[in-house]
Amino acid sequence: MQIDAIRDxxxxxxxxxxxxDREWAGHLSVTLEELLRDGVRSLRIDLSxxxxxxxxxxxxxxxxxxxxxxxxxxxxxGELSPAVRxxxxxxxxxxxxxxxxxxxxxxxxxxxxxxxxxxxxxxxxQTSAVTPDGRxxxxxxxxxxxxTQHAFGEDDCDVVAFPPTSFGLGLGAIGRAYxxxxxxxxxxxxxxxGIATFPGDGARLPDYLLAEGTSPPxxxxxxxxxxxxxxxxxxxFSTQSEADVVPLSELVSVCLDAVDGRLxxxxxxxxxxxxxxxxxxxxxxxxxxxxxxxxxxxxxxxFAPERTHTVTTSLIxxxxxxxxxxxxxxxxxxxxxxGRLSGHLHAAVFSYRALPQRTVExxxxxxxxxxxxxxxxxxxxxxxxxxxxxxxxxxxxxxxAWVGPITDVG
Numbered sequence: 001m002q003i004d005a006i007r008d009x010x011x012x013x014x015x016x017x018x019x020x021d022r023e024w025a026g027h028l029s030v031t032l033e034e035l036l037r038d039g040v041r042s043l044r045i046d047l048s049x050x051x052x053x054x055x056x057x058x059x060x061x062x063x064x065x066x067x068x069x070x071x072x073x074x075x076x077x078g079e080l081s082p083a084v085r086x087x088x089x090x091x092x093x094x095x096x097x098x099x100x101x102x103x104x105x106x107x108x109x110x111x112x113x114x115x116x117x118x119x120x121x122x123x124x125x126q127t128s129a130v131t132p133d134g135r136x137x138x139x140x141x142x143x144x145x146x147x148t149q150h151a152f153g154e155d156d157c158d159v160v161a162f163p164p165t166s167f168g169l170g171l172g173a174i175g176r177a178y179x180x181x182x183x184x185x186x187x188x189x190x191x192x193x194g195i196a197t198f199p200g201d202g203a204r205l206p207d208y209l210l211a212e213g214t215s216p217p218x219x220x221x222x223x224x225x226x227x228x229x230x231x232x233x234x235x236x237f238s239t240q241s242e243a244d245v246v247p248l249s250e251l252v253s254v255c256l257d258a259v260d261g262r263l264x265x266x267x268x269x270x271x272x273x274x275x276x277x278x279x280x281x282x283x284x285x286x287x288x289x290x291x292x293x294x295x296x297x298x299x300x301x302x303f304a305p306e307r308t309h310t311v312t313t314s315l316i317x318x319x320x321x322x323x324x325x326x327x328x329x330x331x332x333x334x335x336x337x338x339g340r341l342s343g344h345l346h347a348a349v350f351s352y353r354a355l356p357q358r359t360v361e362x363x364x365x366x367x368x369x370x371x372x373x374x375x376x377x378x379x380x381x382x383x384x385x386x387x388x389x390x391x392x393x394x395x396x397x398x399x400x401a402w403v404g405p406i407t408d409v410g
Contacts, residue, residue, distance in 0.1 A: 003031055010124065010238040010398065011042035017049040025057035032064045039238050039271075039398045041073035041356070047080050053087045071356045121250050122243035126236045127258050134232035136265040136404040138319060141170060142223035144330055148290045152222065154178040160226050162190040163216040164363050167267055167317045169346040170224015171280065173197060174209050178220050182285040185222050187378045189346040191267055191317050192366040195219060196348035198378040200283035206348075206378045210370045222284065225319050225331055225344060227265040231362075231402040233258045237270075238398035245273040245395035248381070249336035252320045252343060261405035263321040263328070266345075269355055269365055270399030272314045274307025275347055276391045277379035306391055309377065313353045314396070315369060316381065318345035319406065328409050335383050335393070347394070349377040355399050362402055 001024040002017040012035055020028065035043070045061070047053070065075040141158045157178050162168060172188040174195055175181030186200035193211035197219075211217050235258055239246055255266050278301045284290050291300055320343035324332055332342040350373040356365070384391040 001027070003028065005031070005035070007040070007241065010039055010236070011044075012040050013044050013046065015046045015049075019052040020047075020050050020057040021052065021054045022056040025054065025060045028057065029060045029064070032060075036064075036068065036071075036354075041068065041071060043068065043073070043075045045075065045077050047077060047084045050081055050084050053084050071354055073356065121247070122240060123237050123246040123250055123254070124240055125254050128234050128236075129232070130234050130402065131230040131232055131404075134230035134404045135407045136227045136229035136231075137408040137410070138263075138265065138328065138406045139226045139228075139410055140327055140331060141221040141226065144223050146223075150289055152285065152289075154182075156222065157182075158221050159218055160221050161216040161218050162193070162195065162211075162226070164193040164211065165230070166226060166228045167191045167265070168219075168221070168224060168226030169318055169344065170221050171284070172219045172221040172224060173199065173283075174207065174217065175220050176218050178285075181220055183283050185220070185283040185285050187279040187346060187380055188219060188221070188224070189315070189317055189348045189378055190217070190219065190226075191315060191348075192363040193217065194315075194366045194370050196315075196370075196375055196378045198279050200280055200286075202282065206375050208348075208370055208375050210367065223331075225328075227319065227404075227406070229265075229404060231265075231267075231404040233403050234360075235401040235403060236399075237396070237401065245397060247392075248316075248345075248394040248396065249338070249341055249383070251396065251401065252335060252341060253339055255401055255403040256320060256322060259403055259405040261321075263319065263324050263406045263409075264403050265319055265406055266317065266401055266403045267362065268314070268316040268396075268399060268401040269369075270314050270316065270396035270401075271352070271355055272309055272312045272349070273395040273397050275309045275314065275349065275379065275381065275394045276307055276384055277347060277381045277394065278303040279377070279379045303382075304391075307395070309349045311352050312376065313350045313355065313369065313373065315348045315350070315366065316345055318343055318381075320345070326409065333383070334385065337385070345381040347377075347379055347381055348375060349379070350375055360400060 004015040006013040168190045173181035173184040184199040186198045188197040195209045198206045323340040335341040
């Protein structure tokens with residue numbers, strides 16, 4: 001028996017030859033497990049030179065088809081030899097037959113990713129359309145500069161509802177009114193009906209609220225951004241074979257190119273190599289204006305001297321742009337020296353979960369993260385520009401990103 005793998009990014013063409021009996025079925029299972037662990041989500045298996053396939057091998061193919069399908073991937077059987085077709089017919093399988101739970105092999109349809117892969121620096125990227133004319137409206141809340149200059153109160157905050165079709169981020173707290181939650185104001189992220197926050201009242205654990213009913217959750221934002229509308233593109237990304245990570249700035253640049261925009265909203269679900277970020281320790285509604293000078297900054301910010309949250313899964317959302325001007329510029333910070341990239345991005349960090357690599361519905365993914373995986377942190381992502389003394393930027397391994405051009409800011 002012979003097994004040859006030809007890899008192209010997150011896809012693999014697997015060529016098998018000889019007798020695929022029970023012993024070699026075990027070897028095939030190990031090979032498929034290693035490929036899946038290495039980020040492969042698209043498999044095409046060539047059986048044109050296989051002379052025999054046993055029931056054990058058919059069960060292996062069926063089991064791994066179901067495993068990959070659960071991650072929204074694909075396993076396609078192609079180039080079946082006459083001998084294989086006959087053996088599979090004997091075991092009760094027909095090409096194109098859907099799974100029935102009886103161990104039959106499934107010949108999946110071709111991938112829905114129609115645009116060719118694009119390589120950029122460290123990553124491989126594929127793009128598909130979500131809503132061809134999708135666009136976003138962005139609303140500004142509060143003033144970042146005011147937080148560092150003056151004490152603020154109820155009149156400086158906005159109460160914002162986040163229905164499933166919206167996302168947002170900033171310094172805020174879950175609640176319906178300033179009076180009931182101002183002491184909890186901290187880093188906050190809202191995506192598709194899920195709210196993650198790290199309260200600024202001395203809490204040791206992040207908190208969350210997942211909308212299950214018809215009423216959208218509400219938050220009090222002292223400073224931040226909210227976006228409504230629809231995404232235009234979905235970008236799948238993974239590392240190139242010679243690269244270890246995908247830098248966040250590279251992914252952001254590809255997302256902007258995908259919508260031909262200077263300003264865009266993004267939501268990223270990524271398997272994380274490490275994050276560079278910070279979060280406030282206490283609510284500015286209680287402690288007065290934020291202080292970023294030394295040594296007071298240590299009382300206000302939690303910041304690690306190295307990347308944190310390796311081997312986790314992150315839900316990242318925010319607004320990014322190239323040379324963005326106007327009122328929104330005050331809410332954005334540099335993301336790279338290259339391309340005048342800027343942005344405001346927050347990350348909700350969860351325990352590790354292998355992410356789907358095909359078309360995926362955002363709300364379902366968000367619900368799965370909040371329901372089945374531990375929320376570990378909520379941080380404001382930073383680009384550390386101190387050169388060799390800095391931590392550099394956040395980095396991912398693979399994942400998917402939703403992106404839409406922002407056509408209105410208010």
